[in-house]
Amino acid sequence: MRPIGVLCLVAGWAVAVGGLFITSATTGRTLIACLGIGISLFGSLGILNGYYLERAIWKK
Amino acid sequence: MQQKIWTRGVLLIALGAIGLFAGAAPVRALSADEAISGLTAPNTQEMTDKGDPGAEKYGSANDVTMTDAKKGITLGDLANQAGQNKVAINFVWTLIAGFLVMFMQAGFALVETGLIRAKNANHTMMMNFMVYGLGLFAYWVCGFAIQMGGSAPIANLGGAYPLNHEFAVNLFGKPWGLFGTKGFFLSGATYDVAVMVLFLFQMVFMDTATTIVTGANAERWKYSAFAVSTIFLGALTYPLFGNWAWGCGWLSQLGANFGLGHGYCDFAGSGVVHAVGGLTALAVAMQLGPRIGKYNRNGSPNAIPGHDLVFVLTGCFILAFGWFGFNPGSTLGASGNGCLRIGSIAVNTMLAGCTGSFSALLYMWIRYGKPDASMAGNGLLAGLVAITAPSGFVNTLAACIIGWVAGILVCLSVEFFDRVAKVDDPVGAISVHGTNGLWGVLSVGLFADGRSNYGGSWNGVPGSVTGLFYGDAGQLVAQLIGIATLVGIIFTLSFLFNWIVDVVVGQRVGAKAELAGLDIPEMGALCYPDFQLKASDYNVGANISAPAIAKH
Numbered sequence: 001m002r003p004i005g006v007l008c009l010v011a012g013w014a015v016a017v018g019g020l021f022i023t024s025a026t027t028g029r030t031l032i033a034c035l036g037i038g039i040s041l042f043g044s045l046g047i048l049n050g051y052y053l054e055r056a057i058w059k060k
Numbered sequence: 061m062q063q064k065i066w067t068r069g070v071l072l073i074a075l076g077a078i079g080l081f082a083g084a085a086p087v088r089a090l091s092a093d094e095a096i097s098g099l100t101a102p103n104t105q106e107m108t109d110k111g112d113p114g115a116e117k118y119g120s121a122n123d124v125t126m127t128d129a130k131k132g133i134t135l136g137d138l139a140n141q142a143g144q145n146k147v148a149i150n151f152v153w154t155l156i157a158g159f160l161v162m163f164m165q166a167g168f169a170l171v172e173t174g175l176i177r178a179k180n181a182n183h184t185m186m187m188n189f190m191v192y193g194l195g196l197f198a199y200w201v202c203g204f205a206i207q208m209g210g211s212a213p214i215a216n217l218g219g220a221y222p223l224n225h226e227f228a229v230n231l232f233g234k235p236w237g238l239f240g241t242k243g244f245f246l247s248g249a250t251y252d253v254a255v256m257v258l259f260l261f262q263m264v265f266m267d268t269a270t271t272i273v274t275g276a277n278a279e280r281w282k283y284s285a286f287a288v289s290t291i292f293l294g295a296l297t298y299p300l301f302g303n304w305a306w307g308c309g310w311l312s313q314l315g316a317n318f319g320l321g322h323g324y325c326d327f328a329g330s331g332v333v334h335a336v337g338g339l340t341a342l343a344v345a346m347q348l349g350p351r352i353g354k355y356n357r358n359g360s361p362n363a364i365p366g367h368d369l370v371f372v373l374t375g376c377f378i379l380a381f382g383w384f385g386f387n388p389g390s391t392l393g394a395s396g397n398g399c400l401r402i403g404s405i406a407v408n409t410m411l412a413g414c415t416g417s418f419s420a421l422l423y424m425w426i427r428y429g430k431p432d433a434s435m436a437g438n439g440l441l442a443g444l445v446a447i448t449a450p451s452g453f454v455n456t457l458a459a460c461i462i463g464w465v466a467g468i469l470v471c472l473s474v475e476f477f478d479r480v481a482k483v484d485d486p487v488g489a490i491s492v493h494g495t496n497g498l499w500g501v502l503s504v505g506l507f508a509d510g511r512s513n514y515g516g517s518w519n520g521v522p523g524s525v526t527g528l529f530y531g532d533a534g535q536l537v538a539q540l541i542g543i544a545t546l547v548g549i550i551f552t553l554s555f556l557f558n559w560i561v562d563v564v565v566g567q568r569v570g571a572k573a574e575l576a577g578l579d580i581p582e583m584g585a586l587c588y589p590d591f592q593l594k595a596s597d598y599n600v601g602a603n604i605s606a607p608a609i610a611k612h
Contacts, residue, residue: 002559006552006555006556009547009548009549009551009552009555010548010549010552011548012544012547012548013544013545013547013548013549014548015544016540016541016544016545016548017541017544017545020314020318020320020541021232026533026534026537027533029320029537030533030536030537030540033537033540033541033543033544034540036544036548037540037543037544037547037548040544040547040548040551041547044342044343044346044547044551044555045481048346048555049346049481049482049483052346052347052349053482055349056349056350056355056482057349057350057352057571058350058352058354058355058356058357058359059357
């Protein structure tokens with residue numbers, strides 16, 4: 001799960017920056033950047049943190 | 061008709077006056093090396109005999125350095141003296157601001173140590189103490205060069221010209237600055253007075269970022285792992301983002317390359333310092349896992365109170381004091397290029413901290429029925445963190461709003477990490493610095509009022525930084541790209557490196573050491589040898605199984 005989380009993090013950044021090339025409209029760039037941030041946050045707090053929570057010491 | 065006659069009359073009188081002045085005092089241009097006649101200076105013999113108690117004679121023509129004493133003071137001498145005075149004022153300002161920021165280490169040490177249990181006080185204090193040395197060493201070796209090696213010219217410091225090479229790649233027809241290449245070990249041409257001033261100021265900022273991580277991971281972080289992790293943060297992660305934002309890197313050029321406002325703008329480091337530190341703290345805290353006793357076996361959290369609220373609130377005051385170096389000092393000068401805005405920046409800093417502590421206190425009072433001291437302190441810090449990026453670009457009303465939101469946000473964020481994400485952060489550093497660092501970055505894109513003017517341009521784009529509420533939506537996009545980079549790249553780098561540290565060194569102390577307190581197992585000495593310390597303050601059956609402790 002950790003490599004998937006890391007990929008998700010980087011992919012979110014790539015989406016946000018890629019938006020600069022996909023459209024020149026400010027609204028479009030704003031929405032794409034927000035989408036990218038959302039993907040990265042899911043990668044960190046969703047996937048990576050979920051992986052560590054499953055193995056948390058208080059669950060053992 | 062009458063108005064025309066009046067107008068002509070006034071014009072004639074004005075022209076006559078100009079003619080009279082021109083006839084009475086013909087002006088002749090002086091060449092730069094020509095002595096200026098008619099200069100009077102106080103009699104030095106008189107000053108020797110009587111002194112100058114009224115401070116009326118010191119600072120005169122006597123104090124202007126002459127290139128040729130026989131010739132006297134020339135126009136060139138005056139111009140050079142004025143230039144040196146400007147740079148001297150800016151050097152002194154930047155250095156004093158740097159000294160204030162350095163003192164913030166004491167504030168962080170007190171806040172973090174106060175918020176943890178007495179049995180770990182030596183360990184936490186020593187982490188805060190050693191980030192200074194470890195971070196400084198790493199930054200001197202390579203961090204500063206990576207961050208600022210291509211940032212020249214820096215006008216307020218006289219140029220700092222040796223820092224003149226940025227490594228950049230060309231992608232899609234645009235240059236993407238990635239890292240600087242001048243200033244490793246501060247050797248060669250970077251043995252330069254302006255570079256030294258810049259190094260000191262940037263170094264204490266980096267140190268602030270490294271010390272954020274120690275708070276979130278207190279009471280369970282192996283000291284050796286902390287040392288390696290800190291060196292990596294000071295040598296690479298922090299300088300990389302610092303370069304992209306402040307060292308002429310690609311984020312700062314989003315305005316010039318993509319027409320996004322003035323590019324990523326972060327006046328004093330909500331993103332560069334606080335979000336980098338806060339996100340690194342999150343990356344490490346996730347890997348370390350919560351302290352034993354923090355969560356019950358059903359996942360419900362337990363409050364683990366710190367041991368000294370006096371430490372905490374005194375530390376907060378020290379930090380608030382140091383922040384007057386952090387934000388106003390980031391002009392890198394007090395003279396020229398709009399630097400007189402330091403007054404406005406200082407007031408914004410003060411206001412945001414105040415409204416942050418007030419809103420956090422109010423939130424806790426309404427929600428839990430009591431005004432919580434530690435969260436009031438964290439609210440103050442959250443407001444200060446959030447105003448750090450926009451402090452140079454916003455007015456006082458915006459500063460109050462930014463601080464107020466930060467105070468609420470820090471409470472919500474602490475609750476989120478505590479109850480939903482179940483990431484154990486003993487001091488709330490992830491929420492104070494990470495969450496509010498990102499909020500500070502975003503707020504530039506919303507509240508920058510377009511009234512600041514630092515030499516006519518920012519990040520190479522003419523005009524003033526202007527946010528969405530004042531008409532420039534492009535600035536908001538630049539700030540969002542900065543946030544995406546912090547979360548997507550900087551967090552990832554921190555996570556990957558600390559993962560390697562976990563595999564090689566091991567990040568977490570053993571359960572027995574954790575239960576006993578880290579002062580003896582990790583540091584070899586108690587912080588409070590005369591205190592009666594509680595070795596464990598949890599219920600084995602409810603919090604954790606006995607076999608899990610044995611295995612851990």
